[in-house]
Amino acid sequence: MTEKVVTRFAPSPTGLLHMGNYRTAVFAYLYAKKMGGTFILRVEDTDRARSRQEYEDNIVDSLLWLGLSYDKRYRQSEHVSSHTKHLSRLIEEGKAYISKEEAKDGSGVMREVVRFKNPNKVVMFDDLVRGHIETDTTDLGDFVIAKSITEPLFHLAVVVDDHEEGVTHVIRGEDHIPNTPRQMLIAEALGFPHPFYVHLPLVLAEDRTKLSKRKGALPVTAYREMGYLPEALLNFMAFIGWNPGGEQEIYSLSQLVELFDLTKINKGGAIMNVEKLKWMNKEHMRKQSHEEHKKMIRQYLGDAFPDDMLTRLVPTVIDRINVYGELTSIKDEEFGFFVKRPHTEKERILFKDDGDHVAYNHLQKVKSILTDADFSSPESVKAAIMPYAEEAGKGSVLWPLRMSLSGQEKSIDPFTICYVLGKEETIRRIDDVCHILSS
């Protein structure tokens, strides 16, 4: 019988976390769920001076938004008494000692810190993605594991917590590889068995260095604010450094859980490509229902659009954006004319060298066709108009029609515009333009 898998995501609440950070959470979650195990969120707040509640809140928000629900959540500071207990034992057994030395803050005052007594040995472990790694710990020296008996530091806290929570797989970024030997030394001194180590390749910025805030990495909540779908972001993050094989790329969270396989994790770091993320977002948008589309679009378009008009407009909007947030900048230009009648000068209505009367006659004819036309879909409108347009010249008919309705040189096709506007408004706009042309 194999042991039940327990993984954890252990961020410190000292800032807003970016995709590189959450990507480790994605892998830890996927593996735990795949194995029917437990996923723990441990907030590493041992640096009490830098830890902030708002950052912790942001971490929780982000995780839940992504769909990475944890089975347990706690703060490392809640376990200090346990850290202290094990630390005392280490000191009693001579495996750690209190050292009086000058504070590193430059104040010159003498302070006591707790150092681990390094046995100076070679430690080795078999990383589940990188294979065998061994390090001579001699050059690590007697490293500090606590500021005082009641103020444990990272390495000690991690080792004690992972053991007490029964963590079986430590899944983290490869920047933690150098920390692993220290933590193994502490675990051995405490008599704890070693968990499996899984060091993930790093998420890189454009310059191939570790992604970081100062290189422009955004907190994941910023992607939410930009109108990305959590499923898309999750899918994207799962595919940085991992691939199930095969050619499908769009997967839901539950499918990812089903497919996840630790042995298929890559070793090399990967640059995150925003263009691909946008494409993936569009693919996930396409999987949403009409109601979901409408709800999201309404958030960005506001109340200016009557409900029935918005319903008709939804498919076109979805077609034209990759991310909902794009609507913020294009809504007036691309969709504003639906709710605000365009004001168009005579010259812009004319197609190429056509004269006023040509456009006027075409519009009158189209108007009479549309008066009896079926407006139930863009296709039905198109079916009504096209025979005449084919006969009279498509540009000469369709350009003035589209300009009359939208006032835009570049816009959605005229049939869809008619359909969205509805018969009454369509005819009203044609009349307005005919009025201008005949004056």
Place this chain on the structure above:
RNA sequence: GGCCCUAUCGUCUAUCGGUUAGGACACAUCCUUCUCAAGGAUGGAAGCGCGGUUCGAUUCCGCGUAGGGUCACCA
């Protein structure tokens, strides 16, 4: 600099010794089209170098090269 890790198209990747080295994003061209999108088709584009092992290496090993990570009383 010490220690550690990594190496297939511009980018993300497939290949578990034998393939015309496949896919996706991006890009280009064409089709569609009154315009702009969307969509469809096509195309260019890769195994870091040198040695081994092997009948055969992108794949296994070594060396080199390049890149990255890490060296706190942060995590």
